[in-house]
Amino acid sequence: MIKQNHTSIQQFLSAGAITLSLGWLTACATTSSSLEQKAHFDTQLPHTWQSVNSSQSTLDTAALSRWWQRFDDPQMEALITDAIEKNPDLRSALSTIRQARAERGLESAELWPSLAASIAGSGTQTRDLNNSNSTHSDSYQAALDASWEVDLFGRQQQYVAAADAALAASEEDYRQAQVTLAAEVASTYLTLCSYTTQLDIVRQNLATRESTQEIVQWQEQAGESDALNSQQSIAATEQVRAQIPELEQSLVETRNSLAILTGRTPAALQGQLQLPTSFPSAPANIAVGIPAETLRQRPDIRSSENTILAAQARLTAAERSRLPSLNLSGSIGIEALQAGDLLDPQSLISNLAAGLSAPLWDAGRIRRNIEVQNELLQQAYLEYENTVLNALAEVENALSSIDKRNQQITTLQRACEAAQNATQLAQLQYKAGEVDLLTVLDAQRTELSLDQSLTSTQAEALNAHVQLYKALGGGWDTSSANETL
Template sequence: MMTTKQNTFKRLALPGAAALSLLLSACATTSPIQQTRSTFEAGLPTNWQNAASSNASPDTASLSEWWTRFDDPVLDALIETALEHNTDIRSALSAIRQARAERGLTQSELWPSLGASVGASGSETRNRETDRHTSSENYSAGLDASWEVDLFGQQRKYLEASEAELAASVESYHDVQVSLAAEVANNYLTLRSTESQLAIVRQNLESREKTQQIVEWQEQAGEGDALSTQQSLASVEQARAQIPALEQSVVELRNSLAILTGRSPQTFELLPNTEQGLPDAPAAIAVGIPAETLEQRPDVRASERGIEAASANLSAAERSRLPTLNLSGSIGIEALKAGDLFDPQQIIANVVAGLSAPIWDAGRISRNIEIQKENLTQAYLQYESTVLTALGEVENALSSIDKYSQQLSTLERASQAASEATQLAQLQYESGEADLLTVLDAQRTQLSLDQSRITTQAEALQAHVQLYKVLGGGWSNPTETSTL
């Protein structure tokens, strides 16, 4: 028997050519976006499957600045700086300006073109019989105008496509914002995790060095042997060997954050040198409902704009079969002297109108229409894929938060037990109730569990970051980009 979730996704999936034909045919009566949304939203679930186990709430008011939920001023400053100075952000802004210029170029095709010309000519003749010279001058100025009248709206459809492409470039800019904020947060959390692990290794190394000192004293006093001393020394050096790799990771992560914020590593001073550890996870998760996520995610919105552009281009291609009306005209002035141009003796004007329609073009128009139809089909399929991917990513992120939370709770208990076991083993060894191997084994276990705990804590926080990313959080209101 098919489950509820399977039924939901069956309704969401567009079954090949039949559903696409339905969507394409509906464009004649409704806008492509209205038809597309109604097709998908009819099968959307009302709630997320894994929301109940992840302490999720429907409040999405602060999704645009989700990083403030971690209550970490350094993280806030890093993301704000990156959103302003990152090179990918500036490149996306440049793409918006380019798309706006292209839209203006398409819009200019709706208006007549006007040109001006000024000319001058002169001649001189000589009569050989009378040896007389005569000369004449002629000056002219004129205006030429031409206009292809958009009788059946073909050019207006091209303008609609250009406007949709501009809107898609704005959504791509928002998508860059979303990805960048998440990348900065993940790098920052990894950095804090690495710094915490480095501190744990150094603390564990200090404990092992104290044990080694005791073993050496015992050997010098004749109460121990060289084997125990070497075993203790090996344990010390094993812990010490982890430090250079962790220090290198810290350097690389700091440099990555510098680049993400648009700074050179040499001038990057935004992060304090002190190790402050990982921030706390947000108390509640703002997830909203699936339909709101599709409204919020820039990649889904960009896919919608892609459908709009493809639909408009198809309509424009279909209008290529219809007649076109071309108007052209000119007005000119001729005078015998340059000064007489302002007091013309002769004005010449003409207007020409021509109506033309394609009769035979070797199938070029038909082939172009077929191309545009396939572009529209691909735009619908891209939208479908983006929607399904979005739904799956949110469910995965919610599940990850829940599972990492369970794993972290277990590791915290295990780490606490390992710490107490190490202390007890150390005391028993000093009192002669336990051997050295028990102490060394307890120290290794504690280090391993502490590192696993820190890694899992960072992964749990990164699961929150991933959730906010796949929910579409991290971009500003569309009205704020109107002046970009």
């Protein structure tokens, strides 16, 4: 039944609409009219994404599984591979899966009888106070006891179904952890690229200002300039120099973050990591498919589906607690006065008992438990709805961010080119005495600011691609996931 319900949800996604109702999911196992209360949401999926002209192409799941290879950066690719193998949080998610499997085994064990064996011996001595005579007697017992609560109406089977769904949800949570981890490593690496590029820009700008400062000092020594210009030049130079320690500290912190993500100590990563000198290449295009394909690809939505199925099964089990239960018990035992007689067939004793019981009055415990499980199911529905809506918004945000950041980069590139030319012209005109020092310093300050803005925007544009891959559910594939799980 769990598989059938899961298929039904996927069929709804394929049709472009999500309609989940409590009555639909519980129709297969309802035993009480309390489930007549409906709880549902109806969200019509868009057929295309708003932020792209055409998204009808099929989602490329093969490329999504290792999307970081499309950035053409071997170091970033190696970092993500190491993180997937060694990250502590990912290993913790694997432990959660093993726990869910063990809990599923506990529920399955309740379907089978339990068997216990016992062997006991005792001796008794009686003394007569009148004549000091005493008597001694021994007895020996061996027994094999069995008990079994027959799953007469399938209540325990529902608990097993709930455990199956919970196990499937934990496996999807592991895959979602892979998706999140790959995106986090890539984003951190891009931040590292941004800081190294900005540090290089600041150092180049510092060299230019130091050159200007030397000219001003020469002019002051020659009497062609005053101390004010010299102090203004020094202040501008030192202001730029002060940015270097801050950027170097940011580099250290970012590198240490990468070490944590890859499951290494900062010292271990520092010996292997080479600071990037440029940004990775942005992917030329991404086949985003249609929204329904994205929802089927995302592990967090698949996990929410299984959470609904688990909650449904627990609710059905709570409903079936109202029905009678059948208990069987039996034992085969041996009672003998001597240990040697334990193997005597004539000492064999056996019994079998069966009992049928049903709850008559429990102060509302079963009814309250049903209400609890029903509310948990409603919460699962709402969480599923929230996950779907967030997924759609994340894809739209990432697509829009890529487009807007690319527009911003084009504008900033023109501005940076103009600022560089302005700085060169200002320096030439200052040497010729046509402009004052403040014009040169202002041109240099504008050039530095625009170069840093361009670097930050380039990092944001690449990170938007990373967030799009994450929003599309990229970063895992069925074959590798099954081998790991």
